[in-house]
Amino acid sequence: AQTVTQSQPEMSVQEAETVTLSCTYDTSESDYYLFWYKQPPSRQMILVIRQEAYKQQNATENRFSVNFQKAAKSFSLKISDSQLGDAAMYFCAYRSALKTSYDKVIFGPGTSLSVIP
Amino acid sequence: GAGVSQSPSNKVTEKGKDVELRCDPISGHTALYWYRQSLGQGLEFLIYFQGNSAPDKSGLPSDRFSAERTGGSVSTLTIQRTQQEDSAVYLCASTGQGVGTEAFFGQGTRLTVV
Numbered sequence: 001a002q003t004v005t006q007s008q009p010e011m012s013v014q015e016a017e018t019v020t021l022s023c024t025y026d027t028s029e030s031d032y033y034l035f036w037y038k039q040p041p042s043r044q045m046i047l048v049i050r051q052e053a054y055k056q057q058n059a060t061e062n063r064f065s066v067n068f069q070k071a072a073k074s075f076s077l078k079i080s081d082s083q084l085g086d087a088a089m090y091f092c093a094y095r096s097a098l099k100t101s102y103d104k105v106i107f108g109p110g111t112s113l114s115v116i117p
Numbered sequence: 118g119a120g121v122s123q124s125p126s127n128k129v130t131e132k133g134k135d136v137e138l139r140c141d142p143i144s145g146h147t148a149l150y151w152y153r154q155s156l157g158q159g160l161e162f163l164i165y166f167q168g169n170s171a172p173d174k175s176g177l178p179s180d181r182f183s184a185e186r187t188g189g190s191v192s193t194l195t196i197q198r199t200q201q202e203d204s205a206v207y208l209c210a211s212t213g214q215g216v217g218t219e220a221f222f223g224q225g226t227r228l229t230v231v
Binding site for chain 1: 150158159206210217220225
């Protein structure tokens with residue numbers, strides 16, 4: 001079974017600085033998708049970024065980028081020029097790309113990010 | 118609908134009472150998930166429905182918890198004989214069939230057992 005690990009329960013960053021959130025996963029599959037979700041205090045989960053495993057190029061969305069290391073099964077999220085609105089819980093997630101009847105999205109335990117003014 | 122809808126948004130109940138939480142997923146989404154989230158904590162997986170397959174109930178914490186999904190759409194999570202430790206936010210999510218599509222979440226139901 002696949003697992004997702006986030007080893008940093010809490011992180012903090014100075015406003016305007018850069019922070020990297022770690023995520024590792026375990027799978028025997030070769031084709032899958034990885035996601036980072038943001039959950040602000042409003043508790044509405046928002047998709048931040050998505051990465052397809054067969055694409056070597058790291059995904060980027062404005063100030064958010066990932067460092068995807070497939071061999072190491074690592075998928076870290078980098079937030080540049082951190083803003084107060086980035087303060088939230090961040091979840092890493094995995095979903096198989098196999099078209100089977102069981103492709104449950106697997107979430108990591110989350111990292112709580114604080115932004116210091 | 119346009120998004121995942123959950124009701125009620127807040128529920129206060131007395132210890133020992135039964136509660137029902139409702140989730141209306143995005144139209145056409147075949148997979149539906151229930152999670153529990155305590156304050157400041159991560160997502161605790163409860164149950165997963167996928168199409169006509171048998172649901173994955175491996176996350177249900179006790180037999181007081183049950184869920185059903187009628188007609189492959191709306192789902193109801195029922196908690197019987199509620200306890201104070203059941204107090205949490207209950208989140209519902211749904212995913213479409215497309216490969217690599219993300220999970221869409223509702224706003225959650227905040228359950229408080231007094």
